[in-house]
Amino acid sequence: KQEVTQIPAALSVPEGENLVLNCSFTDSAIYNLQWFRQDPGKGLTSLLLIQSSQREQTSGRLNASLDKSSGRSTLYIAASQPGDSATYLCAVASSSYNTDKLIFGTGTRLQVFP
Amino acid sequence: SQTIHQWPATLVQPVGSPLSLECTVEGTSNPNLYWYRQAAGRGLQLLFYSVGIGQISSEVPQNLSASRPQDRQFILSSKKLLLSDSGFYLCAWTGVETQYFGPGTRLLVL
Numbered sequence: 001k002q003e004v005t006q007i008p009a010a011l012s013v014p015e016g017e018n019l020v021l022n023c024s025f026t027d028s029a030i031y032n033l034q035w036f037r038q039d040p041g042k043g044l045t046s047l048l049l050i051q052s053s054q055r056e057q058t059s060g061r062l063n064a065s066l067d068k069s070s071g072r073s074t075l076y077i078a079a080s081q082p083g084d085s086a087t088y089l090c091a092v093a094s095s096s097y098n099t100d101k102l103i104f105g106t107g108t109r110l111q112v113f114p
Numbered sequence: 115s116q117t118i119h120q121w122p123a124t125l126v127q128p129v130g131s132p133l134s135l136e137c138t139v140e141g142t143s144n145p146n147l148y149w150y151r152q153a154a155g156r157g158l159q160l161l162f163y164s165v166g167i168g169q170i171s172s173e174v175p176q177n178l179s180a181s182r183p184q185d186r187q188f189i190l191s192s193k194k195l196l197l198s199d200s201g202f203y204l205c206a207w208t209g210v211e212t213q214y215f216g217p218g219t220r221l222l223v224l
Contacts, residue, residue, distance in 0.1 A: 004157070034212060043204055043215035044158075089158070100146050100208045101173075106157040 002027045002094050006105035013112055015082060021075040021108045023090035028068050031093040034102070035064050035075050038087045047088075048075070080112045116141035120205050120216035127223055133178075133192040135219050137205030140186065145207040147188040149180055152218075153201040164188060195223045 003026045013019060023033070032051050036044040048057045048064040050073070056065040063076040073090055087109045091102040117140045127133060139145055149161040160173045162180035170180050177196060181189045188205055200223045205216040 032211070041202075041218070041220065043217050044206075044213075045215075046212040049211055091158075100148075100213070101160060101163065102158075102213060103160075104150075104158040106155075 002030075002092060002103045004090060004092055004103050004105040006088075006090060006108050008108055009106065010109040011111070013080060013110075015080060015112055015114050017080050017112075019077040019080055019110070021077070021088050021090075021110070023073040023075070023105055025071045025073075025092050025103075027094065028071050029094065030068060033064075033066055033073050033090060033092050035062075035073075036089045036091060038089060038107070040086075044089065077110075080110075082112050082114055085111050116207075116209065116214065118205060118207060118214055118216040120203075120219050122219060123217065124220045125222070127195050127221065129197055129223055130194045133190070133195050133199070133221070135190040135203055135205075135221075137188040137190075137216055138186055139188075139207050142186070142207065142209070144185055145209075147182065148206040148208075148213065149188065149190050150204040150206065151201045152204065158204065162190070197223050199223050 005024050007022050030052055034049045035047045037047050038044050050057050050066040061078040066073045087107045089104055089107045091104045119138045146165050148163045150158045151161055152158050164170050164182045167182055178192050203219045206213040
């Protein structure tokens with residue numbers, strides 16, 4: 001059974017710092033991995049999607065990497081801003097099931113203060 | 115463009131009362147639809163998914179049920195709510211390579 005873990009659970013940093021959020025999964029047979037952002041009391045917004053054949057994806061100040069063999073992904077946020085404050089969730093789609101079914105981690109709650 | 119709606123946005127219900135949460139999608143046809151629950155301190159848990167009208171798969175045994183009476187309508191129901199049903203309920207549909215989430219319904223069972 002696929003399990004997804006995210007560390008740290010919470011993170012509070014001053015503006016301008018570079019951050020690394022970690023995600024690990026127990027079954028390396030994944031179809032893809034996604035990082036989502038969730039603002040308080042809101043739905044989720046997809047940030048980056050990495051296919052199982054890819055090593056990384058970049059969007060603006062965000063870079064996500066994937067090491068499928070070790071069951072790890074990292075989300076790197078460069079030059080953090082207060083607007084980055086949110087909960088970040090990673091989710092994997094397992095290749096052995098319906099690829100639409102996502103298994104989510106518990107998230108990292110990020111606070112960036114001015 | 116595609117849009118996903120959920121209502122109500124917030125709901126406070128007594129234990130033992132019935133529940134009906136609605137999700138509708140605009141701008142796409144025959145989407146795969148999902149109900150998730152996010153409880154305090156826990157990750158998103160997939161409750162139900164549907165690949166078509168009348169086709170429902172349940173992921174977790176519980177006192178909730180789901181129905182899909184129309185192509186772009188997905189309903190989450192309960193006959194008698196439990197305290198443990200409190201949480202944030204999210205509906206989602208599958209687009210190109212990712213899932214798109216609705217704004218969610220916050221349910222508090224007292």
